[in-house]
Amino acid sequence: MNILISTCSQGLIYAILALGLYITFRILNFADMTAEGSLTLGGSVCAVLVINGVNPVLSILIAGLIGSLAGLITGFLHTKLKIQAILSGILTMIALYSINIRIMGKANLSLLGKDTIFKIFGDTHISNFAIGLIICGVLLSVLTLFFKTRLGMAIRATGDNEQMMRAQGANTNFKKILAIMISNSMCAVAGALIAQSNGYADVTMGMGTIVIALASIVIGEAIIRKNSFLLKLIAVVLGSICYRLIIFFVLNLGMNPSDLKLFTAATAVVLLALPNIKKTIKRSVQNVKN
Amino acid sequence: MLKIENLCKTFHKSEPDEKTIFKKLNLNVEKGEFVTIIGGNGAGKSTLMNVISGSMFPDSGKVFVDNKNITNLFEHKRAKFIGRVFQDPLKGTAPTLTIEENLSLAMLRKSKRNLAFGVTKQNCEFFREELSKLNLGLENRLKTKVGLLSGGQRQALTLLMATLVKPKILLLDEHTAALDPKSRDKILELTKQITDDAEIATLMITHNLEIAKNLGTRTIKLEQGEIVFDLEGKNRKNINLLNFE
Ligand SMILES: Nc1ncnc2c1ncn2[C@@H]1O[C@H](COP(=O)(O)OP(=O)(O)OP(=O)(O)O)[C@@H](O)[C@H]1O
Numbered sequence: 264m265n266i267l268i269s270t271c272s273q274g275l276i277y278a279i280l281a282l283g284l285y286i287t288f289r290i291l292n293f294a295d296m297t298a299e300g301s302l303t304l305g306g307s308v309c310a311v312l313v314i315n316g317v318n319p320v321l322s323i324l325i326a327g328l329i330g331s332l333a334g335l336i337t338g339f340l341h342t343k344l345k346i347q348a349i350l351s352g353i354l355t356m357i358a359l360y361s362i363n364i365r366i367m368g369k370a371n372l373s374l375l376g377k378d379t380i381f382k383i384f385g386d387t388h389i390s391n392f393a394i395g396l397i398i399c400g401v402l403l404s405v406l407t408l409f410f411k412t413r414l415g416m417a418i419r420a421t422g423d424n425e426q427m428m429r430a431q432g433a434n435t436n437f438k439k440i441l442a443i444m445i446s447n448s449m450c451a452v453a454g455a456l457i458a459q460s461n462g463y464a465d466v467t468m469g470m471g472t473i474v475i476a477l478a479s480i481v482i483g484e485a486i487i488r489k490n491s492f493l494l495k496l497i498a499v500v501l502g503s504i505c506y507r508l509i510i511f512f513v514l515n516l517g518m519n520p521s522d523l524k525l526f527t528a529a530t531a532v533v534l535l536a537l538p539n540i541k542k543t544i545k546r547s548v549q550n551v552k553n
Numbered sequence: 554m555l556k557i558e559n560l561c562k563t564f565h566k567s568e569p570d571e572k573t574i575f576k577k578l579n580l581n582v583e584k585g586e587f588v589t590i591i592g593g594n595g596a597g598k599s600t601l602m603n604v605i606s607g608s609m610f611p612d613s614g615k616v617f618v619d620n621k622n623i624t625n626l627f628e629h630k631r632a633k634f635i636g637r638v639f640q641d642p643l644k645g646t647a648p649t650l651t652i653e654e655n656l657s658l659a660m661l662r663k664s665k666r667n668l669a670f671g672v673t674k675q676n677c678e679f680f681r682e683e684l685s686k687l688n689l690g691l692e693n694r695l696k697t698k699v700g701l702l703s704g705g706q707r708q709a710l711t712l713l714m715a716t717l718v719k720p721k722i723l724l725l726d727e728h729t730a731a732l733d734p735k736s737r738d739k740i741l742e743l744t745k746q747i748t749d750d751a752e753i754a755t756l757m758i759t760h761n762l763e764i765a766k767n768l769g770t771r772t773i774k775l776e777q778g779e780i781v782f783d784l785e786g787k788n789r790k791n792i793n794l795l796n797f798e
């Protein structure tokens with residue numbers, strides 16, 4: 264039972280990352296690869312701060328702030344220097360690899376014996392789960408409200424139809440940069456929490472996390488198909504928890520941990536392709552009938 | 554109101570496929586004027602609108618609005634006083650946003666996009682009124698996603714959005730070309746209603762000579778970036794005789 268709860272807690276932490284990527288991938292229509300770098304950036308910054316005695320909660324917030332700078336760079340490369348979306352993200356991500364090692368001074372830092380947000384609240388399975396739940400709850404409310412404001416609405420419309428937004432007098436470059444910054448700041452917060460939860464930060468901790476987030480998003484979309492914005496975000500969180508549970512079960516069934524990434528990628532592919540496969544089958548069935 | 558002075562524009566300058574569109578084009582449009590623009594494919598009609606709206610910058614020459622030089626003003630800054638409807642009905646609206654959200658964005662054209670709520674009750678009342686004038690039944694579907702509407706409905710909505718906050722200049726680039734005859738007549742009727750305003754200067758591109766003659770107050774024809782005729786009022790009746798195309 265306890266292990267199930269801690270699996271769910273982990274899902275909640277990774278949900279922050281998935282929500283961040285939801286903003287770029289789904290709302291902005293911008294495939295942002297920075298995420299893997301900014302997650303590690305958040306972890307590194309937070310680890311260094313905590314080791315130097317900074318309050319762990321404050322460290323998480325600072326990590327989020329620094330993470331938004333990574334987004335700022337990607338946004339700048341894309342909107343001002345006109346570099347392709349994917350490439351802008353990859354460039355920042357690669358650069359961050361070196362930067363993260365600079366920040367930590369080596370490839371990994373242990374937080375053994377240091378204060379973490381989890382220890383502050385007792386470090387029980389239930390309290391850790393509650394921390395994740397509260398953070399996700401706050402994020403969901405803030406995001407839902409934000410995307411209903413004039414600014415948030417303009418960001419959604421920019422992802423939808425950039426030309427129209429410019430014709431309506433909006434500085435779409437600013438909107439894009441802002442959204443990418445918000446997204447990366449969330450990735451960094453996730454990184455900071457993962458570092459505190461695992462007890463260490465590692466320069467490779469971001470590797471493959473985009474696919475995990477993407478898998479969570481599509482799993483969520485497969486569970487809840489509703490139009491309401493809040494429900495869509497809740498779906499992402501549930502997707503992330505489901506992903507963790509699935510991983511937990513396949514590992515228990517004896518899957519080799521090093522095969523996990525392959526499994527995750529395959530799951531994402533299947534779920535992404537599912538709507539199209541369904542359509543094709545429907546059409547061929549109809550063709551046979553006619 | 555709108556003044557274009559010595560406009561020059563060449564695409565792919567000093568490359569093998571260099572293409573000169575405008576060589577010192579001059580055009581003056583007054584307040585309340587409604588200019589219909591005709592001319593063959595590639596004559597430079599859309600390019601002219603792109604230069605006016607700021608989605609393209611000229612090589613040389615100036616664009617003035619109300620005697621203010623706006624040649625180097627960014628597109629989104631000009632949009633505060635320029636309304637635009639594109640040929641493609643999909644281009645003017647955000648499909649995953651609702652009708653009320655799209656209209657709210659258009660309402661905010663001149664205001665700050667801050668953290669105030671995007672859709673307000675008061676605005677919705679106003680939207681309902683404006684939408685009912687379109688006679689498309691959209692006034693009862695404020696919460697419908699725009700992506701679910703037909704091309705004609707979306708174009709009507711775009712036209713409304715372009716004029717919800719009254720622009721100084723309205724640019725219509727073949728905005729009825731993608732519509733069936735019924736929707737086309739509807740949109741043209743709306744265009745007439747909206748542009749009846751004595752404050753707006755309108756430019757409309759069309760390939761339909763009848764529409765060009767019967768709508769608006771003035772007709773110009775572009776050919777290879779030059780104005781080959783410029784007729785006002787009654788003189789336009791004889792356009793057919795000027796061996797069109
Ligand atoms: N961004 C661009 N880059 C290069 N060439 C362009 C660009 N935009 C337009 N042109 C060229 O400029 C010429 C004029 O194009 P424009 O779109 O203004 O024509 P048009 O009069 O609107 O024609 P149509 O009736 O077909 O819409 C065309 O030959 C076109 O190929």
Ligand SMILES: [Mg+2]
Nearest residue numbers: 598599600726
């Ligand atoms: Mg054209």
